[in-house]
Amino acid sequence: MKPFTTNMSSFDEQRELEGRFGTLLSISDQSLVTLASSVRRRLSGGGLTNGQVISRLNGSYNLVHIVEFDDGVRYVVRVPATGWGSRFTEIAKRSLVSQALTLRWIRKETAVPVPDVYAFDISNTNEIGAPYILMSFINGHTVSSKWFDRTGPTALEERRLRTLDTLAQAISLLQKFQFDKIGSLEFDNGTVGNSIRIGPCYRWDEGIFGDEDYGKDLRVEEFGPFESSKSYLRHCVSHYWDPRKRSPLALGSRMILDMMISCLPLSTKDVSTNQESFVLSLPDFDSQNIMIDERGNITGIIDWDNVHAVPRFLGYFSFPGWITRDWDPIVYNYPVNKEREDSPEELKRYRRRYNSKMQEILHGNGDSRFVSKSHIFEAVAIAATDDVRRLEIVRKIVGRVFQAEDDDALELIRDAGSGRLKLKDRIKVRTGLQALLSVSS
Template identity: 45%
Template sequence: MSTSRFSDCSSSLVSSSDEQNQEELQHLFGNLLSIPDASFASLASSICRRTDEGQGHGSARVISRLSGSYNLIRIVEFDDQEKYVVRLPATGWGERFTESARLAFESQVVTMYFLREHTKIPVPEVYAFDASRDNEIGAPYIVMSPIPGETVASKWFSGHESIPIEEFRWRILDSVAEAVSELQKFRFDEIGSLQINGETEITTSNLLDVSIGPCHSYDEGIFGQMDYRRKLEISPKNPLHSADKDAKILVDQLISCLPQSTRSDPSNTPSPQHAGEETFVLTLPDFGPQNIMIDNTGAVTGIIDWDNTTTVPRFLGFISYPSWIASDWDPARYTYPDDTKNENSPEELRGYRRFYHERLRKYCGSSYEVSRLAPRAHIYEAIVLAAGEYLSRLEILKMIVGQACQLTEDKALQLIQRVGETALSYGDFSKLEDRFRAFLWVPP
């Protein structure tokens, strides 16, 4: 049975004291769970004394224990009610703490410093970090400021009592678009993670001198090198599952139809000798409602969770839609109309996407990304999702094939099956690719 992404993400941070979650928590975090609260409090106090020139905020204690998919979190409060967030990566213990995991952790820190310095995006302030296990808690950590407010996940459907629900949602989307538009100022010549330029060790003096390094991530990402057409690989399912085999052929075909990142625009015109080279941009690594914090007016107060941030092709960059207004393009998880409490209708979602696109144009101007790529950004995201997640693959393909070829759902499935059975002639297969190219066509 499919589950709404809102019901999923509303519990993305759960109390570590929930007994029902203990087995799963042990699997994710291992001996990190055995670090005593006193050690977290001592760490926070030590950092507080260093950052506040020895003044401190009094004694400290852990007041909340949380966990997500990739991080263990402790909220530490001082006597004067000042709070610190201590965050430990799930990869920070045992054999999981590989060199790649360490570099991914460092890149997250570099990304947060970079964004705080060069953008107006409200990112948590990093007070201190250690990317090794050679410290007083025996684990890599980030100590950072808390972000006020509540998540979009908790307020999108409940709203605020003094503001009509639709107006509240418009305010959220407007504020999100304004924050994300800050990413348009950055252009990179390859895909990878932000890292310190030419340095082997992160220090406060070099944190803003960044370059692009390899894609270090906790999970093996689908983007690896500059030539993403060769690197956008499809994750396998059961090789005996014929429907997945059929789907794989079509996803390969769709990948070949994705737009390139070489098109120039007035704000980013390459020199003639570089006109054919690709340009890459930043985006939120997880554009979910659980990672956007808002106040009671709908204004964004913070964007959290910058794990696994990498540069990406422009069609997957800052123009991407927030996941909660593109949920209809993941039919395997989209629960409308069965769950109207946690899902918007397709008509509502199309309206929110139109509004969000208008807001991007307001804050970004008529750049190539916003004016040409953004209207189809949710489709590009769906293709990438189909490549990476077999549970979503077939349903997304039925939707794309149906719309590209103007077929019913049943007819679209039959066509997918015919492709897998090699029942299409070369000419018909070429015509299908032409339909895909027309469906994904980007105006000049």
């Protein structure tokens, strides 16, 4: 879960929280305990157990409340930011149902350590007056809190490597699932059974970054489903394109991004066919959503908001986000912050380790061919869905294709956007992208 933070004063932060979560901030401790106790009695058939709210967390898109009973058992009550006012739409409700049932299905069909969904409600006529998902508590620490922490029973490097190895083992269990479309999972009669359909994808919509009203009318939006990986990514590019940006660099980065998408490999498990199929992956595969123990063993994988089937090259086997940061220049802060960033050489080493482990797990077959370049596929997908980070990612990839300095890569992008890119150079760009993004059978 991404924490909701700002650089504002405490007064402004409170106003921002109220604008995002509104009446949900007034959910009382007593109502949360009443809800959790009711669910526990129903599940266990036991008597009354006392409880209390021991923590309230503000995420970007959810309020998270932890209820602890007097015997030490903890429940998590997760309330979406779209659960109040005009944001509380039918689309928002369908998205919550899909998430809750998909989590139940993953837990039923695999040993992936996801939370156990005990109950959920898409109405506001319940004990807390808001929609929620109530689930089991995952013990442990986030990877984000431990990746740079040198304390504990094991050496830092040993813990890091164990984290990567056990994460690869856990997330690879999603390999048993494949689908014929890109989209969310829908279950007949609202129960987890054998009949699954692919419905639309869901995403958070906060408006255009930089606008005065950005984030003030947060909604869940639906789009798709899609039958091809390229149509999915091209839709994303179009949706996250700010039409007011008409500079040569903006136009050039989009032009080259379109070329990248056309050069991506087909989303097929079998290289002998052109029929695409799709897989699941953690929607936000980053360090704040992976839980570990003191030695680095994975204890849980959390935050499956808007989970849906994705192209294979963006699938379950991909590198976790904290070892791909060097391919997203806007967020990568090395060497300025060496205390909280790994060097490019370290990140490459961790990717080699993760790739090696995933190749071992997948026996070098099928989806294994995507792993070694999954950080590049991820970068293309980020550029497709983030208008702010797009230019720098495109510059990074162009620089890699031509072994060019940043300024030279930027000049090539500017030439593309101003119509000055010669045909021979356009062909050279495409040929270079094809080589970079190709995968062997």
